Amino acid sequence: KSFVFANMIVLICHFMYDTSIKMIQLLPIGNIDTGMSWGKLGEIYVNSFPLLQGLEVFPFLLVIIFLIVGSVVYFVYSLLIFVHMLIHAISGILYIPDVVNGDTSAIGSWLRLGITFSLTFIIQSILFYMGMTFLVDMDLFGTDFILGIACIIGVFVVPKVLSKYGYSVGI
16 A cells, blocks of 8 residues: 555645645636626726826726635745645655554544645636636626625635635645
8 A cells, every 4th residue: 555655646636736726716716707807908098087186086996805815825825735735745755664663543644635636726717817807897896896805805715714624735
């Protein structure tokens, strides 16, 4: 068992990472409905600023702030999860002595941690795309805007929620 596990560590990590990426690539980017498209977002904001006066510019600035902050947070979280998955693949050899000594539950705990990294990445990506899409739909201070903010904030709390079920990565 330990020989097979030692030779399969990299392949299993590669499979988990590729599966996560392929699932994220299936997400529809852009419109959830027939609202605003991502390509026109910059043009609309640039054309709107000279026409806006007073407090009317506040909602647009708020959307831009959430778009920027959400993108930066998602980017940093994605890098952290990638590094954690890489370290997890490298440190898989540390589980081999336990498997050699007859503790085959070490294989399960190693797999569980790998699945946790993938699950965290998938859920955070889904929340990020949903939040960005809701914000781009431009229903300012309507339900789409509030849901977009909730999804962006939800990216921060995914590890805490997953820890309730024993799937915490601490990112």
